[in-house]
Amino acid sequence: MVAKEVNSIKGLGPGGKKPVTYYCLSEVAKRNSMKEIWLVIHRHVYHITCFLSKHPDGEKVLLEQAGADARESFEDVGHSSDTREMLKQYCIVDVHPSDLKPESGKKEPSKRDACQSCWSF
Numbered sequence: 001m002v003a004k005e006v007n008s009i010k011g012l013g014p015g016g017k018k019p020v021t022y023y024c025l026s027e028v029a030k031r032n033s034m035k036e037i038w039l040v041i042h043r044h045v046y047h048i049t050c051f052l053s054k055h056p057d058g059e060k061v062l063l064e065q066a067g068a069d070a071r072e073s074f075e076d077v078g079h080s081s082d083t084r085e086m087l088k089q090y091c092i093v094d095v096h097p098s099d100l101k102p103e104s105g106k107k108e109p110s111k112r113d114a115c116q117s118c119w120s121f
């Protein structure tokens with residue numbers, strides 16, 4: 001796991017037992033350059049610096065979303081299920097529940113589980 005403990009927030013994971021670390025969107029927003037690029041898709045934070053040059057549609061589209069919530073553009077493109085599977089390896093942590101906006105048809109943010117347990121999107 002690549003996550004650094006910089007202004008991160010400790011919380012409790014599924015069942016209220018296992019401690020987990022979340023990042024606020026303000027922390028994610030700082031990682032917005034070629035040097036270090038993070039983005040958010042469906043409440044997970046992805047560290048994709050090493051993937052930039054490998055993206056089939058080029059770096060530019062990823063840099064445009066750097067440090068931000070890329071869910072809409074990620075979904076608009078209709079990425080394949082293989083890509084969604086591949087995405088998991090870049091997940092470093094979850095967005096803090098207090099920073100989450102409800103997505104239609106999903107659970108309340110405050111009840112969401114930790115990173116490892118919610119890959120449904």
Ligand code: HEM
Nearest residue numbers: 046048056057061062065070073074077078079080083087
């Ligand atoms: C971490 C996030 C992302 C990953 C890991 C990723 C990965 C991939 C992969 C593996 C492909 C080829 C297979 C497929 O179509 O599913 C692809 C295609 C594509 N991606 Fe992404 N992508 C990401 C984010 C984005 C974002 C934010 C955009 C914004 C517009 C985007 C735009 C595209 C486009 C347009 C294609 C089609 C390229 C073509 O067919 O020539 N991707 N992406």
